[in-house]
Amino acid sequence: MIFRLGIILVLLTSLLHGAQDPFSQGNSAYAQGEYRTAIDYYHQALMKEPYPLPNMYFNMGNAWFHLGNIGKSILAYERAQILAPGDTRIEKNLRHVRSLRLDRHERETSALDELRKMYYGFFPPRSQLKLLILLALIALICTICILFIPLKNKTAPLYGLGLALLLTLFFGSTTWYSLYRLRTHQRGVVTVSKASVRPAPQGTSEGFVLHEGSTFRILDQHNHWYRISFSDTHEGWIKKDNFEIIEHLYRTNQ
Template identity: 25%
Template sequence: MKLPLKICIAVLALFLTATGKAQGEALFDQATEAYNQGEYDRAISLYQEILEGGQHSAALYFNLANAHYKNNEIAPSIYYYEKALLLEPGDPEVLNNLAFARNMTLDAISPIPKTDLQRFFEKVVFALTTNQWAYLGVFLVILFVAGYVMFLVFRTPNRKRIALLGSLAALGLGLLSTALSYLQLRAYQQDQPAIIFARELPVRSEPNPESQEAFLLHEGTRVQVEDSLGQWRKIRLADGQIGWAPSSSLRLLKDF
């Protein structure tokens, strides 16, 4: 009885998934048609309905951002362009539209220049994806084992020396590849970007509404969330300024 029940559950899950996908595609087409007709509020409502159904994609976020941009809604347009970039990094069309949306923001923040060492470190760590570094590490460890086996099998000193050196090199590179995978994963986890949604936000020096105002931000500005305390978020700007803002005034980009 257990096996047929599991099969029925699996079939039902597949049916519901296919049905949900079909409904999402139908809503997407309706939203796109509404957008093309200039009905941006209706398009936004339909795109949001798709998101509430648990479906998301770079195209969905991109179209939703375009609809908000047409409505002159700065923060939501930037927010959804940024989310589209998380799913499709480097997409030229998204980058181009994001640049137009950012021109509507009021805050001019100059990022702290990176040192040559920082740029070199990022270039090395992000040369491959986290999974690619991990797969490479596993492959090199397998080469290490194969080299060590050949070291045991070979009889001549030269072959044994070459096999041993090769296996040790593979082991070293495998450990390095695994370390780079970990560093990239850690950098991704520490990177918590958010977009300010409040039209005007006094950022405080402490997580207290009565504390001194550190600086003033406006909607659409991108910040980094470094810490949380109750309903407050510790944020950092690209120029290094740090302060506290209510969590209701911003939205995390990685909150899918």
């Protein structure tokens, strides 16, 4: 009897372990030092999650760092920071990995970028979407009170509706702007040991070389070649095989 109970317990434990979500399995693999396995699980979690969490990219960045891959680590941390701009853990790890790069970056961000980061640190895109839903409900309730409930004084619901609409307009605009920047202000990270940047996509001459982990702004695209700006001082064309786009949050490569 005890032997049978033991078998049932083992089977239940195995089933529960198998039922774990990929993110939890990735954390378990990471804790055991199996970083490549952990990355595979984090990748699966990102493919299943329509709205990825910052911790998914943060943990992936940590795993890539332990494997010595600076480029992939920076890529993951940068993506995590987009989702959680005010997270000090992400900022600390990103600053450390950036210090290991070979290429000198004159300026990572402008003063406007810092202000933007500060604002989205207080109101991340995910929080703004939740707030917009709440404001829409408040506006709906106020509208029902004004139109269908016979109140003697409708000042409160009128003010509530006006405030809800103003806040909806504000947070709706900032949410739209954050999504707009993801599509139009794109950056790349070199994920190979070194990449040649050419003066023209068809040419064979080499303009300059970027090493693993270097980040740049993307200006234009021609087939598999991208025109980039590095540190606001160097421009050229780089092949897509040599980098990944930071803002492609929902398309992660291993």
